[in-house]
Amino acid sequence: MTDAALHIHPTGHDHAACVDEALETAETLCVERGARLTPLRRRVLELVWSSHRPVGAYDILGKLDDGARKPAPPTVYRALDFLIEHGLVHRIESMNAYLGCNHPEQSHTGQFLICRECGNVTEMDDEDVRQTLRRRAAEKGFEVRSQTVELVGLCANCKAG
Amino acid sequence: MTDAALHIHPTGHDHAACVDEALETAETLCVERGARLTPLRRRVLELVWSSHRPVGAYDILGKLDDGARKPAPPTVYRALDFLIEHGLVHRIESMNAYLGCNHPEQSHTGQFLICRECGNVTEMDDEDVRQTLRRRAAEKGFEVRSQTVELVGLCANCKAG
DNA sequence: GTATGGCCTGATACACTGTATCATACTACA
DNA sequence: TGTAGTATGATACAGTGTATCAGGCCATAC
Known part of the structure; x- marks a missing residue:
């Protein structure tokens, strides 16, 4: 059982379920692809999923320190x-x-909704947005290969509260 | 006369005109607003405009070194x-x-078209894109305050060439 | 004309983020 | 087993950004 399982996420959902599902999906997907989800990679994925807020690489690094060996940044x-x-x-x-x-x-590049109050980020994978961006850029002669879309504002919870 | 005035930009335009216009616009705008476009700020703006490629803060720092005094990062x-x-x-x-x-x-946050061949970046300030993003996010209960949109791909010149 | 307060810059030190490189260990497959 | 390919350990360093304090400049008030 992970730390995440010990408490309920601010937005009220059972976050442990999020983590479990994410890890399970990852396992399945890596098996399908013949990719190796090693213990380290699995652990890092778990730490990234410790919340719905983005996690810094060095935060992960800190949490990987189990007392015995402290990993280095490249890890x-x-x-x-x-x-x-x-x-x-x-x-x-x-x-x-x-x-x-x-x-x-x-594989995809999503659009991210970043709440400046609670810090939670949700992914909005909207095909309409993707197409609009592609089309508008094409009208300027630009061929889009990858999209970075990050919107800062207020999430539904923080607007209500 | 600036360095930029000494050569013609890759895309074939007279880049010195870009720089001159940008600096002039900046002067006017700061006067209107009562903001102080000091020699240092003007110089940094000029260096940012040295090309249509984004410039790193430390590149600017390097070019500010006139032999006499080397400015520090906070500057x-x-x-x-x-x-x-x-x-x-x-x-x-x-x-x-x-x-x-x-x-x-x-004031605004634009949408940027980043060419991965030549490195040039052009700004696409498209109201349709802005509205689409705002609307789609709103449908998820999210109120957008600022948008970061950065598209990587091929510009018209590099596709043709 | 000087005093005062606010803004701008200088300067030092440091924090945060990411990478190059070489060495070691593990895994899969022949 | 042996071997090639992949994953991790470890050291060092590069790149990006900030906290903080001190000094300088300028406008306005007196």
């Missing part, structure tokens, strides 16, 4: 690279931080 | 903060770099 960055490559984790550019992805089946 | 970051606050410069999050804005009249 974390390599694990993150693997996870990102397989769509299991996204990098939030405007925060230099990392966020678990809950639908990694097809 | 550059403070100047950049001022310029960003007044919409004269944008920060490209995915590159940790800074780009001159050619229509700073009304």
Whole structure:
């Protein structure tokens, strides 16, 4: 059982279920692809999923310190690279931080809604947005290969509260 | 006369004109607002405009070294903060770099088209995109306050060439 | 004309984020 | 087993950004 299982997430959901599902999905997906979700990578993924807030690489590094051996930065960055490559984790550019992805089946670059009150980030994978961006850029002669969309504002919970 | 005036920009335009116009616009705008475009800030703006590629803070720092005194990082970051606050410069999050804005009249966050071949970045200030993002987020209960949109791909020139 | 307060810059030190490189260990497969 | 490929450990360093204090400049008030 992980730390996350010990408490309920601020938004009221059972976050342990999020983590479990994410890890299970990752296992399945890596088996399918012949990719190796090693204990280290699994642990890093679990730490990224410790909340719905993006996590810094050095936060992960700190939490990997189990008293015995303290890993070095490349250890974390390599694990993150693997996870990102397989769509299991996204990098939030405007925060230099990392966020678990809950639908990694097809690789993608999502659109992120960053709440400036609670810090939670939700992924909005909107095809309309994607197409609009692609079309508008194309009208300027630009061929889009990858999209970074990060919106800061207020989430539904924080607006209500 | 600046360095930029000594050569023609890759895309074939007279880049010195870009720089001159940007600096002139900045002067006017700061006078209107009662903001102080000091020699240092003006110089930093000029260096940001040295090309249509985003420029790193430490590149600017290096070019500020006139042999006599070498400025320290905070000097550059403070100047950049001022310029960003007044919409004269944008920060490209995915590159940790800074780009001159050619229509700073009304403050805004633009959409950026980053060419992975030539490195040039053009700003696409598309209201349709802005509205689509705002609407789609609102449908998820999210109220957008600021947008970061950075698209990587191929510009018209590099596709043709 | 000087005094005062606010803004701008200088300067030192440090924090945070990420990478290059080489060595070691593990795994899968022949 | 042996071997090639992959994963991790470990050291060092590069790149990016900030906290903090001190000094300088300028406008306005008196």
